[in-house]
Amino acid sequence: MSFGELVSVRRVFEQKRYGRVVGEPLVAIDEASLSFEEGEFVSLLGPSGCGKTTLLRIIAGLIPKTAGSVRIRGEEVTEPHPDFGFVFQTPNLMPWRNVLDNVLFPMEILGKLDKAARARAFELLEMVGLKGFHDVRPHQLSGGMQQRAALCRALVHQPTLLLMDEPFGALDELTRMEMNDLLLEIRARTKATVVFVTHSIAEAVYLSDQVLVFSKRPARIVERIGIDLPYPRSARTRYTGQFMALEHRAGRALGIFHETADQS
Amino acid sequence: MSDTWKRLVLPPLGIILLLLLWQWYCVQFNVAEAVLPKPTQVAGAFIARWDLLLEEGWVTLKATLYGFLLALGIGIPIAVAISNSKTLNWMFSPLLIALQSVPKVALAPIVLVWLGTGIESKLAIAWLVAFFPVVIDTAAGLQSTPPELLELARSLRASRWQIFWKVQLPAALPFVMTGAKVAVTLAVIGAVIGEFIGSSEGLGHLLLSATSQINTPLAFASLFALAALGMLAYLLVVIVEWLLRPLLPPAPASH
Numbered sequence: 001m002s003f004g005e006l007v008s009v010r011r012v013f014e015q016k017r018y019g020r021v022v023g024e025p026l027v028a029i030d031e032a033s034l035s036f037e038e039g040e041f042v043s044l045l046g047p048s049g050c051g052k053t054t055l056l057r058i059i060a061g062l063i064p065k066t067a068g069s070v071r072i073r074g075e076e077v078t079e080p081h082p083d084f085g086f087v088f089q090t091p092n093l094m095p096w097r098n099v100l101d102n103v104l105f106p107m108e109i110l111g112k113l114d115k116a117a118r119a120r121a122f123e124l125l126e127m128v129g130l131k132g133f134h135d136v137r138p139h140q141l142s143g144g145m146q147q148r149a150a151l152c153r154a155l156v157h158q159p160t161l162l163l164m165d166e167p168f169g170a171l172d173e174l175t176r177m178e179m180n181d182l183l184l185e186i187r188a189r190t191k192a193t194v195v196f197v198t199h200s201i202a203e204a205v206y207l208s209d210q211v212l213v214f215s216k217r218p219a220r221i222v223e224r225i226g227i228d229l230p231y232p233r234s235a236r237t238r239y240t241g242q243f244m245a246l247e248h249r250a251g252r253a254l255g256i257f258h259e260t261a262d263q264s
Numbered sequence: 265m266s267d268t269w270k271r272l273v274l275p276p277l278g279i280i281l282l283l284l285l286w287q288w289y290c291v292q293f294n295v296a297e298a299v300l301p302k303p304t305q306v307a308g309a310f311i312a313r314w315d316l317l318l319e320e321g322w323v324t325l326k327a328t329l330y331g332f333l334l335a336l337g338i339g340i341p342i343a344v345a346i347s348n349s350k351t352l353n354w355m356f357s358p359l360l361i362a363l364q365s366v367p368k369v370a371l372a373p374i375v376l377v378w379l380g381t382g383i384e385s386k387l388a389i390a391w392l393v394a395f396f397p398v399v400i401d402t403a404a405g406l407q408s409t410p411p412e413l414l415e416l417a418r419s420l421r422a423s424r425w426q427i428f429w430k431v432q433l434p435a436a437l438p439f440v441m442t443g444a445k446v447a448v449t450l451a452v453i454g455a456v457i458g459e460f461i462g463s464s465e466g467l468g469h470l471l472l473s474a475t476s477q478i479n480t481p482l483a484f485a486s487l488f489a490l491a492a493l494g495m496l497a498y499l500l501v502v503i504v505e506w507l508l509r510p511l512l513p514p515a516p517a518s519h
Contacts, residue, residue, distance in 0.1 A: 092412045095513040109420040
């Protein structure tokens with residue numbers, strides 16, 4: 001990847017305050033830097049509630065940081081950037097809008113609701129397998145289908161950076177695997193840079209070019225794992241020795257193998 | 265018999281049963297007309313004074329609906345103001361609650377002094393009675409906007425104005441409709457209070473003057489007309505809700 005650095009995060013520190021009480025730090029990235037290249041797929045892997053979501057929100061400009069620097073193409077992030085697409089843990093669709101109008105919401109806000117936008121929305125819906133569902137209300141869709149629509153909404157304004165916060169965490173295993181393949185396909189087509197928060201080791205390894213393993217709170221990077229699995233990846237990839245070795249490495253970095261219980 | 269049939273047949277059957285019981289009671293115990301007229305006498309008054317009831321009913325309906333619209337027109341902006349500004353909320357919420365705690369009937373004579381015996385005082389009282397639920401429900405609706413949706417809007421750098429029109433207000437709409445349904449029935453009460461206190465027209469006034477002339481059948485006829493009017497006003501709100509259904513969340517499936 002030689003597109004150049006897209007995102008750089010340096011010495012970011014975030015601490016919650018409850019009135020006068022200063023809470024424990026949520027994120028404490030004291031490493032020199034962490035940076036993502038343009039076009040790269042990076043997963044932030046860590047236990048639930050470790051602060052990786054907080055870090056993602058800081059990168060997105062949704063919450064302020066206590067200290068440190070987050071730069072996108074060299075520019076300091078101080079507020080949300082419309083060039084980002086954000087996918088939430090829940091589909092987060094508006095129940096009063098049909099699927100198409102939900103997908104078009106960003107274009108409406110950005111004041112770019114035109115024919116081209118509609119054409120693109122239809123194209124995206126077709127790509128994620130929701131062709132013909134544009135007129136349907138979210139509640140009539142399954143959880144997986146709702147998250148597909150949310151994915152279209154995040155992509156409709158052609159963001160260069162896609163930020164995803166455990167988007168498939170609430171889905172069942174099979175649907176999640178389907179969504180993983182869909183995401184790989186989307187990424188191959190759109191060439192978007194993706195920062196993906198997850199607590200699933202398999203998901204992180206399967207999707208990424210780089211996995212950053214985080215410790216428990218405060219979130220520190222304990223290991224960076226480059227994933228050199230070849231593309232295209234498919235269900236078969238999940239059962240290769242290389243894949244399992246990478247999973248094992250990520251698992252060890254997470255500390256799931258306790259000294260006594262570790263028989264391997 | 266299917267449920268649909270039952271739902272069509274049983275309500276009128278209940279009314280007929282009650283009317284029969286009433287008629288029987290009056291005949292059996294020889295109740296004086298001035299105390300309790302027979303249903304047939306009420307029906308007679310209805311038929312004889314049909315035009316008068318319609319005319320006075322129209323006056324009351326206008327007062328009700330205008331008062332109701334006033335409640336929406338003033339109540340919704342108040343709710344928007346207090347749910348978007350902590351300062352305004354802290355400054356005026358106690359006042360609103362204090363105002364709601366004052367019996368509106370007690371305010372009516374003062375309103376009368378200020379606004380006279382025309383439709384204005386009726387509107388003011390109807391508004392006073394009806395606007396509180398609109399404020400409370402709308403404010404609750406605005407505050408219940410899912411935080412993730414607000415975050416989505418923020419991530420796109422939506423303006424406050426866009427957030428309000430495209431996210432908060434649509435999310436609050438079901439609550440506004442609930443408030444409106446309560447408000448419209450209260451507006452009828454407000455309008456009648458206004459007519460009781462000082463008005464020379466409307467069903468409330470007709471009811472009062474019929475009673476004072478010991479024309480009980482006409483008084484009862486006005487009472488029934490009032491009930492019908494209240495149901496009509498409620499029905500209008502339900503129709504508006506039905507028209508707005510594309511904007512409202514789906515009703516929970518009823519199987």
